[in-house]
Amino acid sequence: MPRITEERRAAQRARIVDAMRDAVREKGISSVSMSEVIERSGLSAGAIYGYFPSKDDILLAVAEGLAADRRTELERVIASSPIPPPSQVLRLLLTTIPEFARDGTLVLQVWAEAARDPRVREVFVGVLSTLQTTMEEYLTSWFTQEQRPDPTADARASTRVMAALVQGFLAQSALLEQTDAVAFSRGVAALLGEEPTEAD
Amino acid sequence: MPRITEERRAAQRARIVDAMRDAVREKGISSVSMSEVIERSGLSAGAIYGYFPSKDDILLAVAEGLAADRRTELERVIASSPIPPPSQVLRLLLTTIPEFARDGTLVLQVWAEAARDPRVREVFVGVLSTLQTTMEEYLTSWFTQEQRPDPTADARASTRVMAALVQGFLAQSALLEQTDAVAFSRGVAALLGEEPTEAD
Amino acid sequence: MPRITEERRAAQRARIVDAMRDAVREKGISSVSMSEVIERSGLSAGAIYGYFPSKDDILLAVAEGLAADRRTELERVIASSPIPPPSQVLRLLLTTIPEFARDGTLVLQVWAEAARDPRVREVFVGVLSTLQTTMEEYLTSWFTQEQRPDPTADARASTRVMAALVQGFLAQSALLEQTDAVAFSRGVAALLGEEPTEAD
Amino acid sequence: MPRITEERRAAQRARIVDAMRDAVREKGISSVSMSEVIERSGLSAGAIYGYFPSKDDILLAVAEGLAADRRTELERVIASSPIPPPSQVLRLLLTTIPEFARDGTLVLQVWAEAARDPRVREVFVGVLSTLQTTMEEYLTSWFTQEQRPDPTADARASTRVMAALVQGFLAQSALLEQTDAVAFSRGVAALLGEEPTEAD
């Protein structure tokens, strides 16, 4: 018999997580104190600790928010015909990253946190595993369509390369402020020697 | 008229930087306190501050150690004939990363620090810029050899993709413990549809 | 919407200021550490910093407590008839100094602090200026009553001498433990060749 | 059989004491560190500790330098005929204070130190006692010349007032930057109702 509605509880949690996320994005994890979160969220220290048992748990929630599942987007791609080339898939993935997650700075911060907090790490391992599984399905279809001799083997080998491209893009956008996902996917097309498509 | 030799001075600095590097690798930047560094280095607090003006400066030195210039390796590749394909170049780059720097965990930590300390950021921007410049030269040669219609344009577009592959590999090895550089470059070859070479 | 009353807040501040004052009196400013204040006040470090932003601000509050305005006493003297002689005025000033401020040791400490912290200095300059202004009014009245040829000029010249007598008395009571204000004012009377009054 | 001449030893000590004195004058006792003294004196830490056993001992030497005996000046005054009035004596005392000691800031700092270090205190008690003894002799002569009914009693009572005027002047010159000794002694003359002398 909760004293407040589940809905309100979720809203309050969201306020806290948003406050932490914004603070981390602006100042870096190590510079964000609870008083920062208290101020930004508009809640009191006591109230916050009513929703999260510790600062690390708020960070965990931020990580979970970042690591949203991208399976749906990928699966839609696989179903289409003809199968689009890798550069198109990357473009889709990168351009549909939610606004707040595309900020490479934030992503870098949370990746670093994963080194410290195994629970955060698990979140990322989970989402990356999922991404790779679906990616492998896509690549198998693609290489099949491309009439590679051994599409399964090629897909298995190059799956993690696709994932690395996503991660590399994010790191790059944080460190070099090169944030243009479309230009990036065009670069992938160039590297792969893909035929230009109308979309570009 | 220094009472200790320049050599000893460098050795002491190295002890401090090594202590910080190991501590960061094991616990993450935000959990490393000066007392950790004091203990690991075997020097006293006062002695450490005789070599570095602040904790941040030690971190900067760690970053500088990580961001060693890779130009030489790349230039040797460009000079060779025939020009090796991108997967070979990546393989070379990744396998010649110095032991301590290949630790993705450490790299992620320092990337995150770059978000906080502009001096650290500058170190990485510097090394990445250099990498990309030389990479573009390589790609131009490669695409020329491949008889692409517009090798210069293709090189310009795909340079940052090659850099992203390096960064993505590092991030991945930290988060997923997939640290096999050779397997990764084989994946790149598969994705690019390169003809297998004898070396693999 | 403060959770503690303004009253309690003032009381807590007073505890801190009193602790600092006692510590400074006993050990000298330069030997007083925050841990001393923490111990004496019975508050925790964190609590103290909730009331004062820094150690210097506590010292400033101590100085402000010392530098209470003495104008009222002096103005009452000026209004009386006949105007009492300088020795009586000094006696009044010195004997009505609040108990804690008469401690010359403390005063010396805070004077020294004034050399370091401009805000502390300002506090003393302020109170001394006020003292001198009112003192000049008194001296003008006194010299007029004494039928000096140029009471205004004499008052202007000797105002700072009266202030110096107050300051000198305080310094002396700190360094020589000669703290008898009445004996001091009798000495002033002797020096000035005043007729003895009944009060002495 | 000293390894260095007594002369050189004294010169080195003087360099150290001067360095400390200048540093204290500029920054206040509590802000002066040994490294400040090391730098200003041009000697090394080790060398300094060869001449003084501790930082406090250097401060003590500074205090001793400040508290130079003023008896000679006063005794010359007493011997003169007619005996000059108090304002003239003060003027003499204040204007013959050595340059470095007239800086009220420095004096305040050392007075405060006297509260902490009994040895420093003793230095000041000593010099003030001497000053007062000689001052009492002067005042007895002066009051006798003035044909006071009880010159001895008046002298005994007002001796400390004369000392307080010296101390008050110094405190005032530190806190209010009113450093004109001649103006001050003129003010004393005005307060005492002395006949103006030619010198003024």
Add this chain to the structure above:
DNA sequence: TATGAATGAGTATTCATTCAT
């Protein structure tokens, strides 16, 4: 004697967390 690198206890201040209201 002189050097200055090294020591390590000590400094002011912060901050995640608690708990009486």
Add this chain to the structure above:
DNA sequence: TATGAATGAATACTCATTCAT
């Protein structure tokens, strides 16, 4: 539930002093 005052261990850094050279 919500508040925010209070806690106190932990933080980065300083500095008087020592001692091998």
